Amino acid sequence: MNLSNRAKQAPASPIRRLIPFAEEAAKRGKKIYYLNIGQPDIPTPPVYFQYAEMYKPKVVAYTHSAGLLELREAFVTYYKNFELQLSPSEIIVTNGGSEAVLFAMAVVADPDDEILVLEPFYANYAGFAAQLGIKLVPVRTYPENGYVVPEKEAFLEKIGPRTKAVIFSNPCNPTGAVYDYQQLETIANVALEKNLFVISDEVYREFTFDGYKAISMMTFDKILDRTIVVDSISKRYSACGARIGTFVTKNKELYQAGLKLAQARLCPSMTSQYATIGLLTLGDDYTEQIRKEYQQRRDAVYEELKKIDQAVFKKPHGAFYVSVKLPIDSSENFVKFMLSEFDVDGKTTMVSPLDGFYVTPGAGLNEIRIAYVLNQDSLRDAVKILAQGLKAYVEKR
Ligand SMILES: Cc1ncc(COP(=O)(O)O)c(C=O)c1O
Numbered sequence: 001m002n003l004s005n006r007a008k009q010a011p012a013s014p015i016r017r018l019i020p021f022a023e024e025a026a027k028r029g030k031k032i033y034y035l036n037i038g039q040p041d042i043p044t045p046p047v048y049f050q051y052a053e054m055y056k057p058k059v060v061a062y063t064h065s066a067g068l069l070e071l072r073e074a075f076v077t078y079y080k081n082f083e084l085q086l087s088p089s090e091i092i093v094t095n096g097g098s099e100a101v102l103f104a105m106a107v108v109a110d111p112d113d114e115i116l117v118l119e120p121f122y123a124n125y126a127g128f129a130a131q132l133g134i135k136l137v138p139v140r141t142y143p144e145n146g147y148v149v150p151e152k153e154a155f156l157e158k159i160g161p162r163t164k165a166v167i168f169s170n171p172c173n174p175t176g177a178v179y180d181y182q183q184l185e186t187i188a189n190v191a192l193e194k195n196l197f198v199i200s201d202e203v204y205r206e207f208t209f210d211g212y213k214a215i216s217m218m219t220f221d222k223i224l225d226r227t228i229v230v231d232s233i234s235k236r237y238s239a240c241g242a243r244i245g246t247f248v249t250k251n252k253e254l255y256q257a258g259l260k261l262a263q264a265r266l267c268p269s270m271t272s273q274y275a276t277i278g279l280l281t282l283g284d285d286y287t288e289q290i291r292k293e294y295q296q297r298r299d300a301v302y303e304e305l306k307k308i309d310q311a312v313f314k315k316p317h318g319a320f321y322v323s324v325k326l327p328i329d330s331s332e333n334f335v336k337f338m339l340s341e342f343d344v345d346g347k348t349t350m351v352s353p354l355d356g357f358y359v360t361p362g363a364g365l366n367e368i369r370i371a372y373v374l375n376q377d378s379l380r381d382a383v384k385i386l387a388q389g390l391k392a393y394v395e396k397r
Helices: 005-009 019-027 047-054 069-080 096-108 124-132 152-156 181-194 221-226 252-264 270-279 284-306 331-340 376-396
Strands: 031-034 091-094 114-119 135-140 163-169 197-201 227-232 245-249 321-325 347-350 367-371
Touching (some): 005 124, 031 376, 047 270, 069 270, 091 096, 091 252, 096 227, 096 245, 096 252, 124 135, 181 221, 221 227, 245 252, 284 321, 284 376, 331 347, 347 376
Parallel strands (some): 114 163, 163 197, 197 227
Antiparallel strands (some): 227 245, 321 367
């Protein structure tokens, strides 16, 4: 029996595909610093569980497909803090930001249509595009200049008759770049000029450092009718397993289209929606405390990385990732080497090979992504081990 081409062509997650090597290493007693996956170690705020406990319905029922009205109202208040004026009828609560990305791609593009993507990009975009038969067309960014958004021409030369939209995350996973007003305006202008939709993934909105701010694409009035913001509580509140995100748009047609997809999957978890209302009562104090923690972690990783000769990167200003170019031939082989052949006193470090964050063939083979999701001491130790491993890997080749 034959599986669909879609099934055969869907890429495996570059973050998860090397886990068997980690499992094997752990079985042999190695301690592994997991810097490969964006799973924060920060405890989920207790208010999540308090609200889940408080709202004990007799029946765990379906909710409105757009999500509980109380939750959408709580999101309206949350977005107000960022000067985004929304109404509950402009928000669809989704099963994580992931489902919001899927819905956004699905409502703007048909099979064989194209979506421009700033590359390297959050790897699951490729998985969603494959599910929908959509082609991702890369607009490259580079480690040498901190992965900034390129000039308008770089977009224009990739646009064809089937280009429907542009997607990117800001702050960026995997690079940690935070795009400034001018860079975002380049994207807005391209979208306007070439009649494209904009899918702006803003799940790391709060995590910006050194005075940088994440500017929402919804603040560009001229593209408000063509913008979908994808959002999630996963990282913001260290609640990845809660599976709550949002699909936000002021365009009624896009909203209705998104809602039809939402209706087909009925609703997100009722319990988790109630619990998320609790999370949204947390104020600036909470976010500031978490932001500071990540900034200190970023500093720790940055200081250790700077000691590595030939590592090419710029200080990242947001999210909790840094992508780095190293003097290696295959980032996948390097990660395997770190897991299977290398340790310092029984300890090793796992990072993500960056090739899976590109669709350009051969790109990212000499880049890795580090997720700084551990405490500072562990991070320093982990990056020191990575540096020693790199030396051993380079000498061996
Ligand atoms: C940029 C970006 N978008 C979306 C997601 C999906 O998040 P979730 O589905 O957990 O909300 C992630 C998760 O890592 C991400 O990094």
